[in-house]
Amino acid sequence: MSVRIEKDRCVGCAACVEVCPGNLLKIAPDGRAFVKRPEDCWGCASCLKACRFGAIFYFLGADVGGRGATMRVEIDGEISQWIFNTPDSPPKRIVVDAQSANKY
Amino acid sequence: MKALKRKYIETDVLIIGGGTAGCGAAIALARRAPRLRVVALEKANLRRSGCLAAGVNALNAHINPGRTVQDYLEYVRRDAEKIVRDDLILSMAERFNAITEELERMGLVFLKDDEGRYVARGKRNLKINGENIKTILENEVRKGPSTVVLNHVNATDLLKDKSGAIVGAVGFSVNFEEAFIVSAKAVLVATGGAAGLYRPNNPGFSRHKMWYSPFNTGAGYAMGIRAGAEMTSLEMRFVAQRIKDTIAPTGTIALGVGAKEINSQGEFYASKYGLSTNARAYGAANENYEGRGPCRLKTTGISHETEEDLYRAYLNMAPAQTLKWIESNEPPSKSDVEIEGTEPYIVGGHTGSGYWIDAGRRTTLKGLYAAGDVAGGAPKKFVTGALAEGQIAAESILADLNDIDDASSDTIERLAEPFVDSYERKLNRDESKWLFPLELEEAMQKIMDNYAGGISASYRYNEARLDVAEERIRVVERLVKSLRAYDMDDLLQVYELTDRLTVCRALIAHLRERRETRWPGFGVRSDYPNVDEKFELFVNSRLVDGKIQMIRRELTGKETVRER
Ligand SMILES: Cc1cc2nc3c(=O)[nH]c(=O)nc-3n(C[C@H](O)[C@H](O)[C@H](O)COP(=O)(O)OP(=O)(O)OC[C@H]3O[C@@H](n4cnc5c(N)ncnc54)[C@H](O)[C@@H]3O)c2cc1C
Numbered sequence A: 001m002s003v004r005i006e007k008d009r010c011v012g013c014a015a016c017v018e019v020c021p022g023n024l025l026k027i028a029p030d031g032r033a034f035v036k037r038p039e040d041c042w043g044c045a046s047c048l049k050a051c052r053f054g055a056i057f058y059f060l061g062a063d064v065g066g067r068g069a070t071m072r073v074e075i076d077g078e079i080s081q082w083i084f085n086t087p088d089s090p091p092k093r094i095v096v097d098a099q100s101a102n103k104y
Numbered sequence B: 001m002k003a004l005k006r007k008y009i010e011t012d013v014l015i016i017g018g019g020t021a022g023c024g025a026a027i028a029l030a031r032r033a034p035r036l037r038v039v040a041l042e043k044a045n046l047r048r049s050g051c052l053a054a055g056v057n058a059l060n061a062h063i064n065p066g067r068t069v070q071d072y073l074e075y076v077r078r079d080a081e082k083i084v085r086d087d088l089i090l091s092m093a094e095r096f097n098a099i100t101e102e103l104e105r106m107g108l109v110f111l112k113d114d115e116g117r118y119v120a121r122g123k124r125n126l127k128i129n130g131e132n133i134k135t136i137l138e139n140e141v142r143k144g145p146s147t148v149v150l151n152h153v154n155a156t157d158l159l160k161d162k163s164g165a166i167v168g169a170v171g172f173s174v175n176f177e178e179a180f181i182v183s184a185k186a187v188l189v190a191t192g193g194a195a196g197l198y199r200p201n202n203p204g205f206s207r208h209k210m211w212y213s214p215f216n217t218g219a220g221y222a223m224g225i226r227a228g229a230e231m232t233s234l235e236m237r238f239v240a241q242r243i244k245d246t247i248a249p250t251g252t253i254a255l256g257v258g259a260k261e262i263n264s265q266g267e268f269y270a271s272k273y274g275l276s277t278n279a280r281a282y283g284a285a286n287e288n289y290e291g292r293g294p295c296r297l298k299t300t301g302i303s304h305e306t307e308e309d310l311y312r313a314y315l316n317m318a319p320a321q322t323l324k325w326i327e328s329n330e331p332p333s334k335s336d337v338e339i340e341g342t343e344p345y346i347v348g349g350h351t352g353s354g355y356w357i358d359a360g361r362r363t364t365l366k367g368l369y370a371a372g373d374v375a376g377g378a379p380k381k382f383v384t385g386a387l388a389e390g391q392i393a394a395e396s397i398l399a400d401l402n403d404i405d406d407a408s409s410d411t412i413e414r415l416a417e418p419f420v421d422s423y424e425r426k427l428n429r430d431e432s433k434w435l436f437p438l439e440l441e442e443a444m445q446k447i448m449d450n451y452a453g454g455i456s457a458s459y460r461y462n463e464a465r466l467d468v469a470e471e472r473i474r475v476v477e478r479l480v481k482s483l484r485a486y487d488m489d490d491l492l493q494v495y496e497l498t499d500r501l502t503v504c505r506a507l508i509a510h511l512r513e514r515r516e517t518r519w520p521g522f523g524v525r526s527d528y529p530n531v532d533e534k535f536e537l538f539v540n541s542r543l544v545d546g547k548i549q550m551i552r553r554e555l556t557g558k559e560t561v562r563e564r
Helices: A016-017 A046-050 B020-032 B069-079 B086-093 B096-106 B131-144 B220-225 B251-257 B276-290 B304-315 B319-328 B381-402 B407-425 B437-451 B462-481 B487-515
Strands: A002-005 A025-027 A033-035 A054-061 A069-077 A079-086 A089-097 B005-010 B013-016 B038-041 B054-059 B125-130 B147-150 B153-160 B167-172 B178-183 B186-189 B240-245 B338-342 B367-369 B538-544 B547-553 B561-564
Touching: A002 A025, A002 B054, A016 A025, A033 B487, A046 A054, A054 B178, A054 B319, A069 B013, A069 B054, A069 B319, A079 B319, A089 B240, A089 B304, B005 B276, B013 B069, B013 B167, B020 B038, B020 B131, B020 B147, B020 B381, B038 B178, B054 B381, B125 B251, B131 B147, B147 B178, B147 B538, B153 B178, B153 B220, B153 B487, B167 B186, B167 B304, B167 B407, B167 B487, B178 B407, B186 B220, B186 B381, B220 B367, B220 B487, B240 B276, B276 B319, B276 B338, B367 B381, B367 B487, B407 B487, B437 B462, B437 B487, B462 B487, B487 B538
Parallel strands: B005 B178, B013 B038, B013 B186, B038 B147, B186 B367
Antiparallel strands: A002 A054, A025 A033, A054 A069, A069 A079, A079 A089, B054 B125, B153 B167, B167 B178, B240 B338, B538 B547, B547 B561
């Protein structure tokens, strides 16, 4: 389970470092964030939601069925757009409205 | 050896752990006594810490129309096979609905019907959009005029004065070379339960892809045990039935969509075992054990619309599961969802493990209160119950404060020094030592798994195995003492492991003491495979002179037999 940080997009604002419930994200000497122990990530996605630069993506470890897909989220007010990139199919988008409750 | 900067803080109330219960207490204190100084000390950041980090989909504990608080007690009593404290359940349940309405006022989104009433899920649940529930609580805590939030400080020990009262706590920054020494008139421990004692479902790269928060390491139990607080029901472990691999909750599919458990022979097996939480867990485990696995939740045939709703629901609480469905190209409408039992957790919000407390959430140590998953005797707290317990503890603290003298700050310095000294001694990387925390953590998890009823042992254990577990955990405890840390992050890992080992040792003693099998889904004592009426009681314990002393208490709480 883990997240990865895209160095080109990271501005080193440390918003992700601030929220990680496991204190796993740190700022490297180059001023960008990195995941100190990727295997210690719970997969809660708090860092993805905190990043305003879309620099963090989420993936499943192969041991829990990961096959190379990634997930990221773009948040605009109440609307979150989750974007799934899989190796062999076109990207899928799912929109979640913070004002609509779970029906199940 | 590194010298840590000492930061002294004086407050009226110290809350250790800013999760659900800790936030509940901070909010209640600020509303009732706006001038009272409150410090909420949190190892991560209140905004996204603890169980609620990813969000939740439902409030699992609410008194739905037509039901009563008494019904809730009956439900919990049945589910926990009688080992519950009525006073704790009732005092918590009578607050569920007021707390629910308060959450709505704070901004939590609920599913409502045309007439504006909450939509129930089953007998006790309400459907919500709980993705942001933790940020909502944090916003509310921040409104407290005399509340100080201290993020990124890991508490390690309680400070106990000569009279035996708790007068503060000590911890360290997870980022900077600083020790925090907090003196307080009252301390509330709300650090949640303990994950990571047993080898998890996914022991490799995804070792933290578990159900309970892997960052709740049992610190609150451990600091209480070390300070001599009485603990109850640690042997009532919690094994959750969760979605294979992602270990995501199943309630949304099982309760929400009505999907039933089915084995590989196409049999709906659940009714063979019963409906309690532990019977369900036992059902899946036993179907696998007897060769009829894998077990699944039958979701095939759900509509496309339901499927899209499920994707959104999981994104709001366990996003890994939505990714898994999409990535594997096995959507729930076309493939039943495989389930598995988790490794055992110690979690007083689902089962009964934790501090032995009175109805006011006072522990057996003067000045120390407990709420949420760290508090025992009251299973099935969930979000609303954890908030209720925080609120009850806050009210008791306010009632008790007049009787408490200020601890003089030079006493605090003296009390804290041995602990800070111990941080400094560990912060001294010695290249001749080759042990690392992860290595010893894996050793601990393997011992617990093999000898104290983990997954590989099909949750079974007996006296002879517990002997081995006890002896080997002691060896690991000795090795941990020699661990050294490069930096504060390393130090955090050393302390997390130390706390887990303290909990393991107490847990083994509890497993040994209850010579029966009361909750087969949570663990089978192979040498005593049946329920024994003699054990219709609480198994409690206390550390006295370095030894765990067992105490038996009647269901009313009265002490009956003290052993060893
Ligand atoms: C994945 C998951 C899903 C759930 N879903 C639901 C649901 O849908 N509905 C529902 O009603 N309930 C749900 N629950 C249960 C509910 O979330 C918990 O019972 C409740 O949050 C427990 O509150 P708590 O305050 O005891 O623990 P937490 O909220 O976990 O708080 C403990 C806090 O203590 C901090 N801490 C730990 N150690 C230290 C230390 N040494 N020093 C300082 N701070 C420390 C932690 O970082 C954390 O912030 C769920 C639980 C989990 C794990």
